[in-house]
Amino acid sequence: MESHPDLTVSVIRGLGWFYLIVAVMNAFWTYRVFRSGAHYNSIAGFKDVPKAATWGLYTVVLAMLSFAHVIVDSTPADFLFRLPVGFKNLVDVVIANPISYFAVSMVIFVAMILLRRVWTRPTVAWVLLNIAMLFLGVSMTDYDFRQIVGKPDNVPIVGMLFLVGFFTWLYFYKSVENDRRIAAGEPKIEDEQSEQVLVWPDLVYTEMICMLLLTAFLIAWGIALQAPLEEPASAVKTPNPSKAPWYFLGLQEMLVYYDPWMAGVVLPSVILVGLMAIPYIDFNPKGNGYYTFEERKFSVITFLFGFLPLWVGMIVLGTFIRGPNWNMFGLYEYWDVHKLEVLNNVDLSQLFWVDWLGKPLPRPDANASALSQAGTIFLREWLGFALVLAYLFILPPLMAVTVFRSFFVKMGFLRFMVLANLILLMGALPLKMALRWAFTLKYIVSIPEWFFNI
Amino acid sequence: MSVGEYIRESQIWRSIFRHPAPYDRRNRAVVMLTNFFLHLHPVSVKQGGIALSYTWCMGGVTFFLFLVETLTGVLLMFYYRPTLEWAFTDIRALRDVTTLGIMREIHRWGAHAMVITVWLHMYRVFLTGSYKPPREFNWVVGVLLLVLTLLLSFTGYLLPWDQLAIWAITVGSNMARATPVLGHEGPGFQLLNLGGYDLITNASDARFLLLGSRFVGEETLNRFYILHCVAIPLVVATLIAIHFWRVRKDGGISQPL
Structure with a gap:
């Protein structure tokens, strides 16, 4: 046994x-x-x-x-x-590597948009749903998969994945149909339902049925699955891995690539400010009150990119794939505390001074004045600062006169600057990931003296 | 006269419901205007505005889950004591021995569900472009409600006082240490000093403000309990009222005026 x-x-x-x-x-x-x-x-x-x-x-x-x-x-x-070992190993290899994980999620993301007319067809969608359910079912025959997916607090995430998948399908299904109708000059789906109806009974009863079903659902869920309760809290027994609540795992994942002040404070604030800014920077009057993709491609793709691969995708990564010591583990892999992953990431200043120029890293003299120490630090990190400043201050005007020219003309200076900076900050995460994978880059600007690392 | 008619004709009934039952068109309009709970709604709406395949019903579900959380939460408050001595024991007793201890299960699953439905609501609002004029500001209110929902869930996560709870909160709140200028491990914290003494230390920074302590301890439990049960729900309830009121004032959930 x-x-x-x-x-x-x-x-x-x-x-x-x-x-x-x-x-x-x-x-x-x-x-x-x-x-x-x-x-x-x-x-x-x-x-x-x-x-x-x-x-x-x-x-x-x-x-x-x-x-x-x-x-x-x-x-x-x-x-x-049971699952063939070869299949398990293949999935593990693909999933447990950040590069292939993100490559696969990007391929799915792009395919979702390009092939929207294909996969929104009910039969195709039904086949996809069947594949997802069979994958879930067959995977349950694996002990390690069961351990992680069956954890009580992770069950809602599985449910969320199906819900997000369903609603994304519903959006594209309606958009494809509406876009076809708009192109053909026919009334949109929503236009066909413009008749006024009384709230009592049409809406009030729907609400009541919804409430009854939800109540029944929550009670059934509560009976079927006990809420998690682990050992009593102990400040000396640190669990490995220590995870934030699941909805913050996307943010925790950013800690791999950015320091806490960026990943935990600045970028989450940017996300919130960016969300609040959406109505003020989306100048496109079309697509208000009906589903469409063609009429607002840019805003929809940007939002979907942020929500699907960056938010939901990273939650999946943080929940199901990050294991002890924050290493990545395949879906069917045992969470081995002793799994070693070699991390020898280097800072940009190290690359520039030592590897490229062959000089020692400039070191601030501890006895010198604060000003001179700061000067040495800026000299050491000049390339990183230059890159970051160029990214945030030179790229937006460049974007304004090239690819985003029509946006700039329509939006005006302030709106465009907000949009450009938000897009660049959103892109900062995948960019840093790519730099990490390509050059084992740790920090672009590395000033541990001031807790200032980018 | 049937019993039902007798009741509906009685002075008590008519003092509560000041109009006949909503069986005809006129009274179906009147009921919406004269009932406190129903007056949140307009009398009539566009058919497309209430089609489930259009609205996904996620905003309504989120609101209903907020009500479920309030109800089960109040019941749990009668039982649970937020102290190091009792917090864990009370939760375990809710699981093992207490009558209607399932309230805790419903409360926790409802909380997870609420986080998910609030995301899906936002997803739908975005995809139908419902944040576009004149509804820009209501989207902002919605983002605030999203943040507060996450904070409600986060503060509640600590209350069972088990390993899952304190370490999730420890990991989550460690971020505050790195707040620029205001965290004792954040960039620029040295800027705030008086005559060479740092004002920002591990006993005075943003994380300390959040936890009431240098680590997740009894002060944190108390602080999170108050935030979870009183402070945040009050703000959320206010914002929900504003959110709904603006939906009405802006002429429904979407489409230009």
């Missing part, structure tokens, strides 16, 4: 119920497809095969899978349905 069994009877039975839910969902889907009467023209020589047949077959397979799980009485170790 393994000490940490991948499969136990209760896990297998639980998965059986999970697959049953997926099967029932697909039974409804099969019915929906059947009602639509869609047919394949020809499949393996058979003419006019209803598409519902494929879905029916899939549903039956799921139901049998569910059945096999629920009635299991062999020893769990002999149970056949």
Whole structure:
């Protein structure tokens, strides 16, 4: 018997119920497809095969899978349905590396936008949902995956991922349809519903049903899953890893790339100020009160980039992938406290003086006046300061006369400067990540004497 | 005369509800105007403005969760004592022995759900461009409500006083140490000094203000308890009122006036 069994009877039975839910969902889907009467023209020589047949077959397979799980009485170790080790290793290698993690999330992000007409088609979306659910289900057969995903406080995050996915789909689904209608000169979806209706009963009853369902949902959730309560607090037993509450894990992830004063204070403040500034810098009057992508590409892409890969993506990273010593671990990897990751990041000043010029780093003389010490420090860090100042003060005017020229003309000086700086500060995170990966760069400006590192 | 009619004709009923039941068009309008709870709504709205696939209902769900948190939170306050001696024990008792201890489960899951729904609400408001004129300022109020929701959740996270709680708050509040100028490990803290003595130390900086101590201790528990149960909810309730009032004044949840 393994000490940490991948499969136990209760896990297998639980998965059986999970697959049953997926099967029932697909039974409804099969019915929906059947009602639509869609047919394949020809499949393996058979003419006019209803598409519902494929879905029916899939549903039956799921139901049998569910059945096999629920009635299991062999020893769990002999149970056949588990993840192939090769697949686990592949996923672990891709996930546990920051470069490939962000590369994959960027590929998904770009594909989501470019292929929006494809993946918003209900059938494609349904297939994607099925893949996600089956991935979740099959992954549950892995002990380490269960440990981390099944932690009570992490369950809501799994739920959030499905919700965010669903609503993102809904947005693109409606936008694609509206954009088509706008291009064809037809009324938008929202325009078709411009009739005035009475709030009682149309809205009041919806609200009441919502409240009842939510209450029932919360009670069921409370009964099914106990809220976490660990050992009593102890100031001397530091857990490894020590994590902030899950909704702040995106910010905690920034600590890998920036010092606390940036990651914990300045950048979160910039996020909030930036959010509040949105209505005042988005000068585009279109897209108010209806879903559209084409009419406000820039603002939507910027917001989606901030919300999906940078906020939600980093929460996923911080919650499921960051383990002991803040190392990255694959989804199916054991959280080994002794996993070593070599960190030999260097500062830009080190690179400039020592590696490129071959000189020793200028050191402030402890006996010299404060002014002369500061002078030495500025000399040591001049390149970093120059880069940072150029990034924040030279790039915005450059953007104004090149790529953002039309924006600048429409927005005026002040609005444009706010927009440009917000965009640059948002880009500062992926930029620093890329610099870290490409040059093992630690700090662009490194002044530990003043706790001032960028 | 049926019993129902008898009740509805009685002086007591009519003193509470000053109009006939909302069975016809006129009275369906009147009920919205004369009921305190319903007058938050207009009498009539555009059909598209209340379609679930358009609104996602996330703002309403967030508000409802706030009410659930208030109700379960008040019930929990009757039981829970925010002291080092009792905090953990009380929560464990809520889990193991207390009748209706499930209030704690609902409170915690509701809190997580509220954080998620407030994000999704913001997501929808952005994607429908509902922050555009004339609703710019209501978006700002919404961002403040988002921050306060996170702070409510953050302060509540400490109260069970288990390992999860104090270390999450320790990690989270350590950031305040690095506040520029005002944190004792932040850039420029040396700027604030009097005759060579630093004004910003680990016993006087931003983190100390937050924790009431140099580490997460009993003063922190008390401070977070007050913030969680009284101070922040009062501000949130006020801002929610303003948020809703402005939705009405700005002519609904979206579209130009």
